[in-house]
Amino acid sequence: MTKEVFITQTNCITPIGFDVATNMKNIDGGVSGIQLHQNTGLMKESFYASQIDDENLNTAFAKVTAATGFSRLEKMMILALDPIIKKANLVLDDRTAFVLSTTKGNITALQNSAIEDNTNAYLHQFAQNIADYFKFKTEPIVISNACVSGVLAISVAKRLIESGMYDDVFIVAGDEISEFVLSGFNSFQAMSNLPCKPYSKNRTGVTLGEAAAAVLVSSNKEGVKVKIIGDGSINDANHISGPSRTGEGLFRSIKSALIEANIEAAAIDYISAHGTATPFNDEMEAIAFNRLQLEKAPVNSLKGYYGHTLGASGLLETVIGIQSVLENKLLATMGFDELGVSQDINVIKENGTKNSRYFLKTASGFGGCNTAVLFEKIN
Amino acid sequence: MANKTYIQSFCTIEENQIKVNGKILFEKEQSLFSDFSKSVYQHFNIDYPKFFKMDNLSKLAFLATELLLEKTENEEQENNTALVFSNKSSSLDTDTKYQSSITDKGSYYPSPAVFVYTLPNICLGEISIRHQLKSENSFFVFAQFNPLFMMNYANILLEKNKATSVLCGWVEYFDEEYKTLLYLVGAEGELEHSEESIKKLYK
Structure with a gap:
């Protein structure tokens, strides 16, 4: 095991x-x-x-x-x-x-x-x-x-x-x-x-x-904040400086994490997404999330508070995401006004509360890379 | 580790010479990498014009991979080969070129075509596109080649069914100094995938 x-x-x-x-x-x-x-x-x-x-x-x-x-x-x-x-x-x-x-x-x-x-x-x-x-x-x-x-x-x-x-x-x-x-x-x-x-x-x-x-x-559970239950890091194999139009790599990365964690996409309570605010990235994420029927899951981008911090962003946003889950909070997407992607996603507009058990963190970048990691809050 | 894994094939490129599975397939008299890489491209009848837009690190990784992986002409054909590469100089060869394009304000010309190669994992993207590898990929940096780390990381990808084979190794390029060892790891084969055998291939 x-x-x-x-x-x-x-x-x-x-x-x-x-x-x-x-x-x-x-x-x-x-x-x-x-x-x-x-x-x-x-x-x-x-x-x-x-x-x-x-x-x-x-x-x-x-x-x-x-x-x-x-x-x-x-x-x-x-x-x-x-x-x-x-x-x-x-x-x-x-x-x-x-x-x-x-x-x-x-x-x-x-x-x-x-x-x-x-x-x-x-x-x-x-x-x-x-x-x-x-x-x-x-x-x-x-x-x-x-x-x-x-x-x-x-x-x-x-x-x-x-x-x-x-x-x-x-x-x-x-x-x-x-x-x-x-x-x-x-x-x-x-x-x-x-x-x-x-x-x-x-x-x-x-x-x-x-x-x-x-x-x-x-591997030691003492003082646990969250358990890491699945992950995937799959390339788009499409373009070196732009994301795949179909969100293929992100879709597959999330799928890979879900299969490993042995949970359904519908179980995901909250997504901390990449949300860089470039036209192509945000559109690609919306497509990938919809392909997994994740359009109802509350999603935020923290780039409005921190900007894009490149190699730090995925870990920083995980740290804040974990804390918000532990405090039963949903954090607003600063800078967001009117939905501007072609497919519906549930962008968190205002700070709110929710007891989330499963939390997904995603990121995408140059070279066609994507990563998804699934976390579980365990009490 | 539950199941044994094996090194199925390997390729080294250094000092104007290419070896596959220990056999010299191509060599050239002392020359610049730009000439050497072009000669390799021509010698093996590679037809992929994008090659000439790549930086040196990507060219090096691309050529070694070209000799190890089967061509995937059909985009529908799926191949779950993960890419796990490492080196010492990251993308510094291109970083220094890009830096010099912005340092002198008199000839300030930051080019997006250069900037995109200021990340070491771009070579993974180039190879993924060429071979249609919608698969796990990651790029690591170490002071020197780290066989134990590479072995453990490749094995865990196979064991957890994240990949059916793993192309891994070392792709180092900085200012005309280069060395690459790439090897393909899978569940079947003859050469055992051990720290010792990886060390021998790298020597």
């Missing part, structure tokens, strides 16, 4: 809070991290983004450690992991894995120096810097699978525990705003000129954001 796998600790570092409770309070109060920024070092024109204030970050970091020499993103990720490592109080031995999820890591290191002189742009080095801080014994496992990275990390952690390789897996996911990423999304004409409006009629694209999130995935 396959081992049971649980999430027992969560944390996040975002522009609207440096712990889960503050993030929940701000979401509840309709506070978004997205603001208009004027920073010619990042982009010539002004732009909307959800950015962490440097001073707040440095103050919080100084409270945790006097250590120096860490990049901005490394500080965010250390802050995300630190309290859960302390609370878990585990011996970090060869049965404990460290998984890091990111799309671009320390890409800003390329701005200032040649890669030969600064190895921190290498993702394995970036992960090792954080691993060394916490004194992990095992080699870091880096997942870089575009925008599904954060939720794929949960699936990978679960599989590594099931394979018997580890008992506990600490995951940290993070990405930061950079000229590199802003110019890239802008070159695709994928950026919204207003704060993003997931699933809305007048949506015009993404707003970028930055965040770090961390969880402990464990």
Whole structure:
């Protein structure tokens, strides 16, 4: 029989809070991290983004450690992991894995120096810097699978525990705003000129954001928040920079998770979807959900609070999703007004309450990748 | 692990040489990767114009896969082969090219055709499209090739029926330095899928 796998600790570092409770309070109060920024070092024109204030970050970091020499993103990720490592109080031995999820890591290191002189742009080095801080014994496992990275990390952690390789897996996911990423999304004409409006009629694209999130995935049920009951990560095999028109990969990823969990789609109480607010992504998700008869399930996108935080988004949205399920809440999709996808989906418009047992998290990204993970609240 | 798994075939590409199942199939005198990869494309009569739009990492992964997987001409033909790739330099070869297109404000020209390749998993997408693999895929980064991790991850995909075979391995490319080992793992075969045998193939 396959081992049971649980999430027992969560944390996040975002522009609207440096712990889960503050993030929940701000979401509840309709506070978004997205603001208009004027920073010619990042982009010539002004732009909307959800950015962490440097001073707040440095103050919080100084409270945790006097250590120096860490990049901005490394500080965010250390802050995300630190309290859960302390609370878990585990011996970090060869049965404990460290998984890091990111799309671009320390890409800003390329701005200032040649890669030969600064190895921190290498993702394995970036992960090792954080691993060394916490004194992990095992080699870091880096997942870089575009925008599904954060939720794929949960699936990978679960599989590594099931394979018997580890008992506990600490995951940290993070990405930061950079000229590199802003110019890239802008070159695709994928950026919204207003704060993003997931699933809305007048949506015009993404707003970028930055965040770090961390969880402990464990075979030990003690202090359980949710059980991970199924997962799938299936490619569209259709296009490298756009989603499948039929939502094929997402449809199959959810199916794969449902079969493993041995539950029907109708049992899903709540979906935390990707909802980037690009015309194609949101439409694709609506099609995939309808193919599974999930159109009645309450669904939200948290991009209106955080922007698209790339490799962090899947894990951050899982952390908030888990907390909302534990508190019997349904969180509103900030930025949503009038449904703008061709098939009906049940977008959560206002904060509400619901006792959800089964919770689905999905994400999709460049390269045609999709990931779905199913969670169960167990009392 | 309930059932034994086997390495069914393998391909290495390094130093202008291609081997499949240990046999040299193609080699070329000292040359740049752009020339080498084009020669490989021509030598094996590959007909896939999209190849020339790919970045070096995708070209490398594409060519190795081309020699290992059967062609899937028919889009309806389903093949549940998972892709589990890893490397050291992620997409840094293209990242540095993209960065130089935005660093100098005098010649500022961020191109979406370059930006899309600043993610290592794009090569998985390219291969999935070519072989119509609507299957599990993931890309990992390690300081060096990690046979034990790769073996465990491939086995759990097979054991949990997430895939019927797994194409896995190492696809490393940075600034003309490259090495790839891809191998196909399944329930049948002769070469046992063990950490030892993967290490031997990589050497």
